[in-house]
Amino acid sequence: MRRGFTLIELAVSLTLLSLFVPIAFMAGRSLQEAQFEAVAEVEAAAAMRSVSEELRRDLKTMGWPDDGALRLEGAGECPEVEYVLTDARVLERQGQAGCGPVRAIAANVRSVQRERGGVRVVFSRRVSATRERVDSYFMGFGE
Numbered sequence: 596m597r598r599g600f601t602l603i604e605l606a607v608s609l610t611l612l613s614l615f616v617p618i619a620f621m622a623g624r625s626l627q628e629a630q631f632e633a634v635a636e637v638e639a640a641a642a643m644r645s646v647s648e649e650l651r652r653d654l655k656t657m658g659w660p661d662d663g664a665l666r667l668e669g670a671g672e673c674p675e676v677e678y679v680l681t682d683a684r685v686l687e688r689q690g691q692a693g694c695g696p697v698r699a700i701a702a703n704v705r706s707v708q709r710e711r712g713g714v715r716v717v718f719s720r721r722v723s724a725t726r727e728r729v730d731s732y733f734m735g736f737g738e
Contacts, residue, residue: 635730656669714733
């Protein structure tokens with residue numbers, strides 16, 4: 596009696612293996628992309644919470660000027676605060692003396708703009724070599 600595999604058995608097993616390995620690789624890759632998407636979504640939501648908390652705190656003592664700028668004006672120790680988007684896509688809170696130091700509020704910010712009744716913040720982050728996730732949030736404050 597002979598031991599071992601026949602040439603046909605080896606050919607069949609190699610054929611099946613050549614089909615399953617790429618499928619397993621693609622499934623793992625799509626799982627990884629889904630994880631990156633979920634992380635980007637959670638980070639954008641957390642960053643928007645930071646932005647909304649900063650704005651709420653400043654809006655208690657200040658108000659928006661009529662020119663549509665991302666600047667708050669008030670009286671007292673902190674007369675003016677401006678929200679600035681840097682070239683590195685970081686949203687910063689910059690104030691005059693008495694307003695505290697410059698603070699980075701959120702990263703991966705694509706754009707921030709005042710709209711009627713609120714502020715829209717758009718976050719973007721690359722989740723794969725070919726895809727970018729974009730999340731847009733609107734914080735209403737009732738002008």
